[in-house]
Amino acid sequence: MSDPFDLTDEPEPAPAFVPAAPPPAPQWLDKLNPEQRAAVEATDGPVLVLSGAGTGKTRVLTTRLGYILHRRLAKPWQILAVTFTNRAAREMRERVQALVGPAAEAVWLGTFHALSVRILRRHGEVIGLKTNFTILDADDQLRLLKQVMEADDIDSKKWPAQGLMGVIQRWKDRGLTPEKVSRESGTDYAGGRAQALYQAYQDRLRTLNAVDFGDLLLLCLVLFQTRPDILGEYQNQFRYVMVDEYQDSNVAQYLWLRLLSQVNRNLCCVGDDDQSIYSWRGAEVGNILRFEKDYPDATIIRLERNYRSTPTILAAASHLIAHNEARLGKTLRTGHTDAEPGARIKVRGVWDGQEEARWAVDEIEALQRGGHDLNQIAILVRAGFQMLEFEERLITTGIPYRVVGGPRFYERMEIRDAIAYLRLINQSDDGLAFERIINTPKRGLGDTTVQKIHQLGRAQGVSLVEASLRMIETDELRPQARASLRAFCTDLARWQTLKATTSPADLAAMVLEETGYIDMWQKDKTAEAPGRLDNLREFVSGLEEWDTLPGFLDHVSLVMENDAATSADSVTIMTLHSAKGLEFDSVFLPGWEEDIFPNRRSLDENGQKALEEERRLAYVGITRARARVYVSFAANRRVYNQWQSSIPSRFIEELPKDAVEQEADAGLYGNTAAGSGSYDFPGFGDVSRAGAGLRRPTRMVEAESWSSKPRKSQGDFQIGDRVFHDKFGYGRVEAVDDAKLEIAFDKAGRKKVLDSFVQVASETRKP
Ligand code: ATP
Numbered sequence: 001m002s003d004p005f006d007l008t009d010e011p012e013p014a015p016a017f018v019p020a021a022p023p024p025a026p027q028w029l030d031k032l033n034p035e036q037r038a039a040v041e042a043t044d045g046p047v048l049v050l051s052g053a054g055t056g057k058t059r060v061l062t063t064r065l066g067y068i069l070h071r072r073l074a075k076p077w078q079i080l081a082v083t084f085t086n087r088a089a090r091e092m093r094e095r096v097q098a099l100v101g102p103a104a105e106a107v108w109l110g111t112f113h114a115l116s117v118r119i120l121r122r123h124g125e126v127i128g129l130k131t132n133f134t135i136l137d138a139d140d141q142l143r144l145l146k147q148v149m150e151a152d153d154i155d156s157k158k159w160p161a162q163g164l165m166g167v168i169q170r171w172k173d174r175g176l177t178p179e180k181v182s183r184e185s186g187t188d189y190a191g192g193r194a195q196a197l198y199q200a201y202q203d204r205l206r207t208l209n210a211v212d213f214g215d216l217l218l219l220c221l222v223l224f225q226t227r228p229d230i231l232g233e234y235q236n237q238f239r240y241v242m243v244d245e246y247q248d249s250n251v252a253q254y255l256w257l258r259l260l261s262q263v264n265r266n267l268c269c270v271g272d273d274d275q276s277i278y279s280w281r282g283a284e285v286g287n288i289l290r291f292e293k294d295y296p297d298a299t300i301i302r303l304e305r306n307y308r309s310t311p312t313i314l315a316a317a318s319h320l321i322a323h324n325e326a327r328l329g330k331t332l333r334t335g336h337t338d339a340e341p342g343a344r345i346k347v348r349g350v351w352d353g354q355e356e357a358r359w360a361v362d363e364i365e366a367l368q369r370g371g372h373d374l375n376q377i378a379i380l381v382r383a384g385f386q387m388l389e390f391e392e393r394l395i396t397t398g399i400p401y402r403v404v405g406g407p408r409f410y411e412r413m414e415i416r417d418a419i420a421y422l423r424l425i426n427q428s429d430d431g432l433a434f435e436r437i438i439n440t441p442k443r444g445l446g447d448t449t450v451q452k453i454h455q456l457g458r459a460q461g462v463s464l465v466e467a468s469l470r471m472i473e474t475d476e477l478r479p480q481a482r483a484s485l486r487a488f489c490t491d492l493a494r495w496q497t498l499k500a501t502t503s504p505a506d507l508a509a510m511v512l513e514e515t516g517y518i519d520m521w522q523k524d525k526t527a528e529a530p531g532r533l534d535n536l537r538e539f540v541s542g543l544e545e546w547d548t549l550p551g552f553l554d555h556v557s558l559v560m561e562n563d564a565a566t567s568a569d570s571v572t573i574m575t576l577h578s579a580k581g582l583e584f585d586s587v588f589l590p591g592w593e594e595d596i597f598p599n600r601r602s603l604d605e606n607g608q609k610a611l612e613e614e615r616r617l618a619y620v621g622i623t624r625a626r627a628r629v630y631v632s633f634a635a636n637r638r639v640y641n642q643w644q645s646s647i648p649s650r651f652i653e654e655l656p657k658d659a660v661e662q663e664a665d666a667g668l669y670g671n672t673a674a675g676s677g678s679y680d681f682p683g684f685g686d687v688s689r690a691g692a693g694l695r696r697p698t699r700m701v702e703a704e705s706w707s708s709k710p711r712k713s714q715g716d717f718q719i720g721d722r723v724f725h726d727k728f729g730y731g732r733v734e735a736v737d738d739a740k741l742e743i744a745f746d747k748a749g750r751k752k753v754l755d756s757f758v759q760v761a762s763e764t765r766k767p
């Protein structure tokens with residue numbers, strides 16, 4: 001009998017593996033409740049664990065894996081375990097290791113993508129991939145697709161490559177190779193040539209010996225179809241297949257799992273339909289719902305006891321998610337028999353985003369003083385642009401933080417681009433900045449041109465900007481490139497002159513518009529583009545705080561430096577999407593305002609369905625917390641240099657009143673009864689003035705367009721009017737541009753504000 005914990009990664013020739021007399025049940029099984037234990041011990045046939053957040057699904061999966069190894073029901077490499085992120089895979093491996101030791105090493109444990117890479121590196125050759133194939137990142141994918149479209153003379157203005165990229169990705173999510181693409185689904189893109197272009201793109205990928213992300217799954221499916229013998233090997237190898245977060249699998253993943261588990265039929269999926277939050281990426285919650293149909297003999301286990309959160313948090317989450325219609329409906333109760341109800345959810349109304357960050361960080365400091373671990377604190381945002389204000393505040397107060405699942409704000413591509421423009425305006429010698437933006441957005445100044453500029457610069461010992469100025473006086477460049485470079489140099493010189501008289505925020509807004517940079521992202525049809533535009537708006541808004549460009553640029557360099565020094569104990573900032581499956585003692589949920597959360601763009605695109613997905617996201621957010629939840633909303637958001645009033649999210653109304661402790665800044669809003677269970681926020685700045693209160697928005701400020709449209713004009717302000725603004729105090733109107741007023745405030749200096757935020761100071765109105 002071979003060693004069951006043999007680490008070799010080779011399939012055994014003889015399929016039959018008869019376990020010796022099973023070892024006694026390990027003690028760690030006692031840490032499970034009876035239903036969990038049943039799921040772990042159900043090792044024969046398909047199993048579905050469908051249950052709410054924090055009920056121990058991941059724990060069941062991990063323990064089950066350990067149990068199978070312990071019982072010697074399979075060798076490590078005969079188990080395939082799929083998690084949603086690499087991080088989750090790492091954690092699971094560590095936990096299984098703690099249970100059964102090094103045997104955990106050889107388990108096929110990873111994300112769908114990672115596992116598919118492993119299969120394709122081994123067998124890709126039979127479908128035309130060399131084992132050393134490259135996996136393209138998003139930029140490369142796009143570049144390639146553009147080439148393919150250019151070769152086919154597709155009008156890129158009318159049919160941007162990004163749009164086609166999205167179409168192709170969705171096809172791949174659904175397991176569709178070019179020849180399988182049906183008539184209805186997106187084929188009309190690019191004048192009906194989408195399918196042919198998809199084929200051409202795939203052909204190009206093969207020539208390059210490259211794959212994109214979607215290919216990883218898709219090509220595995222193709223491999224399995226082409227070579228049933230290879231599929232058969234895997235089917236025999238994998239005695240057990242287990243999947244976490246099954247609710248977020250897409251069709252390709254579903255097929256992949258189904259094929260691989262077909263022979264042994266020991267497929268165990270765990271998930272929660274209430275946490276399905278990736279439909280925008282092709283996830284099909286239907287996969288989990290049809291499990292019983294696919295496997296009529298499946299053992300279905302429901303876990304109802306939640307071990308993560310306090311009863312109060314559970315009540316809040318359950319009450320909220322009950323507003324969704326499309327759900328199976330589950331009960332959640334606390335798993336701890338003697339559980340105290342726990343702290344109520346703090347719901348806080350604040351004046352604006354800055355105050356929100358200040359409040360949250362004050363609370364974090366209080367937690368820290370109380371001996372709480374920063375690692376146990378998370379700020380979960382709906383959209384990346386919300387991060388900046390928290391990052392800034394945490395930096396100011398010296399509290400270490402990390403941004404998980406994405407770059408920090410200033411490291412984002414679009415923000416780096418914007419900063420590069422500002423750096424170059426500040427300092428013509430900044431060659432790196434020059435290189436970064438000289439052809440972003442595209443202005444026909446590609447690598448060859450830049451090389452020529454470089455050569456000239458080196459030869460004459462001058463900066464790239466100076467070299468460009470000299471080059472346009474020669475006939476070194478083709479006329480078009482020369483004209484384009486000349487235009488760029490002229491613009492740059494103009495911005496540099498304006499620098500002295502224009503605020504950094506205005507300058508940035510102007511540069512981003514004039515260069516076509518905003519336009520570039522507006523035309524971009526990929527899923528990331530709207531987020532990038534939001535980030536750029538937030539960037540410009542954030543610049544408002546700065547009087548001078550050098551001051552801001554120094555700040556950025558310091559912030560970037562601070563980035564390098566990551567501390568072990570730090571607050572986590574991440575999006576709600578990436579927080580799936582994780583848990584923290586304290587969770588901050590900022591920006592609970594209509595438009596931000598639920599996200600307006602999603603609602604516009606997908607209506608009621610999207611609203612329910614947003615609500616599931618809120619449910620995911622709340623259920624990350626063990627002990628404390630802080631929800632906040634601001635009455636005003638500055639969007640692209642403009643103040644807009646906002647309305648508290650409907651989700652706040654959907655929290656049970658007795659689980660909530662309501663707070664508002666007493667100084668600003670007068671006495672709002674904390675914990676009274678009433679959601680009236682009397683005197684809540686513009687919210688109440690707009691008559692909106694906590695009701696649903698009837699009409700929202702147009703926030704979608706880059707240059708946001710002003711609110712309803714009050715109309716009758718005149719230059720010289722003495723006015724009062726809730727935030728900036730008294731001032732005098734200096735300029736009127738439709739609903740935008742430029743006001744010299746007595747204390748706050750010169751600002752541009754919307755007239756709806758301003759009242760005429762009654763006693764001084766001029767006739
Ligand atoms: P999510 O839906 O958020 O992914 P989940 O259902 O996967 O949650 P787990 O993360 O496995 O839940 O468990 C939630 C918390 O409860 C973890 O800290 C876990 O260790 C703990 N837990 C799970 N089962 C038990 C139990 N029987 N006794 C004590 N603690 C438990």
Ligand code: MG
Pocket residue numbers: 057058059244581
């Ligand atoms: Mg989990």
